[in-house]
Amino acid sequence: MNGAAALRAVAVSALLAFLACAGPGLAQDARPDRVVVSYGAATTPAQERTRARMMEMGALELAQRILSPVRLPRALTLTTAACDGQADAWFEGDTITICYEYIAWIAEVARKTGRPAGVSEESAIAGAFLDVVMHESAHAIFDYLDIPILGREEDAADQMAALWLLTLAREQADRLVAGVAAVYLDDAGYRDLRELPKRRLRFQSATPQADAHSTPIQRLYNLLCLAYGSDPERFAGYARSGALPADRAEGCGEEFRQVAKAYARLIQPHVDVETALRVYGAGRQPGAR
Numbered sequence: 022m023n024g025a026a027a028l029r030a031v032a033v034s035a036l037l038a039f040l041a042c043a044g045p046g047l048a049q050d051a052r053p054d055r056v057v058v059s060y061g062a063a064t065t066p067a068q069e070r071t072r073a074r075m076m077e078m079g080a081l082e083l084a085q086r087i088l089s090p091v092r093l094p095r096a097l098t099l100t101t102a103a104c105d106g107q108a109d110a111w112f113e114g115d116t117i118t119i120c121y122e123y124i125a126w127i128a129e130v131a132r133k134t135g136r137p138a139g140v141s142e143e144s145a146i147a148g149a150f151l152d153v154v155m156h157e158s159a160h161a162i163f164d165y166l167d168i169p170i171l172g173r174e175e176d177a178a179d180q181m182a183a184l185w186l187l188t189l190a191r192e193q194a195d196r197l198v199a200g201v202a203a204v205y206l207d208d209a210g211y212r213d214l215r216e217l218p219k220r221r222l223r224f225q226s227a228t229p230q231a232d233a234h235s236t237p238i239q240r241l242y243n244l245l246c247l248a249y250g251s252d253p254e255r256f257a258g259y260a261r262s263g264a265l266p267a268d269r270a271e272g273c274g275e276e277f278r279q280v281a282k283a284y285a286r287l288i289q290p291h292v293d294v295e296t297a298l299r300v301y302g303a304g305r306q307p308g309a310r
């Protein structure tokens with residue numbers, strides 16, 4: 022083989038290697054409408070009622086619709102399950118699992134926690150439910166699309182869940198945010214947002230600070246900040262009441278813009294425009310104000 026032929030052979034093999042890499046990867050097989058839903062078996066009469074109510078409301082189907090425009094390289098299953106008393110949710114092995122115990126917990130919180138005027142028990146539950154599904158979906162999307170993340174993945178997942186909630190459900194966003202806030206408050210041992218500026222935090226142990234997630238109070242402040250940053254008029258109450266401290270509130274517009282920009286750069290290119298128009302409606306993309 023002469024020099025030129027050898028060079029051609031190298032070039033051809035390099036091209037073949039490149040195509041082999043690109044072949045089964047993201048670009049070729051990724052397509053919208055890849056989310057499958059299933060309501061797993063319940064093990065108690067209370068769970069059976071929750072399951073029936075969720076099916077009647079089409080709770081998982083709603084999340085499926087929201088996720089349908091994202092072009093995924095393989096199927097993603099969204100399921101509910103009985104988890105032996107564990108109130109949890111997770112993404113693992115191409116499946117997002119939401120425990121009936123977790124749904125029961127958010128329903129209980131929505132019942133007992135002081136809700137702002139005009140926030141029904143039902144919309145508080147809907148907010149907390151959508152938030153957990155979108156948080157786990159964010160983990161799935163990061164994994165499926167190999168999205169690079171600066172900062173902690175749990176914070177990034179919280180941010181993406183908030184972005185979806187704030188922009189896709191704009192008219193109900195304040196009520197849904199109140200539902201998520203109630204869950205974080207309960208998790209931190211509070212009953213009412215009005216307690217926040219008054220009470221001092223006392224840590225029993227340092228262990229919660231080691232968690233991969235931010236603490237419930239930090240997650241609450243992050244959510245309120247993104248909400249306020251997305252629409253300072255609609256969410257003015259949080260700043261006025263001091264639930265969102267003035268020092269933080271000042272930079273929330275910028276925080277929201279940063280999250281929206283990351284979404285636009287990293288996730289938006291994977292969204293199928295036609296499906297998004299059909300599902301979200303014109304002019305409504307996550308991150309758009």
Ligand SMILES: [Zn+2]
Nearest residue numbers: 156160175178
């Ligand atoms: Zn997470």
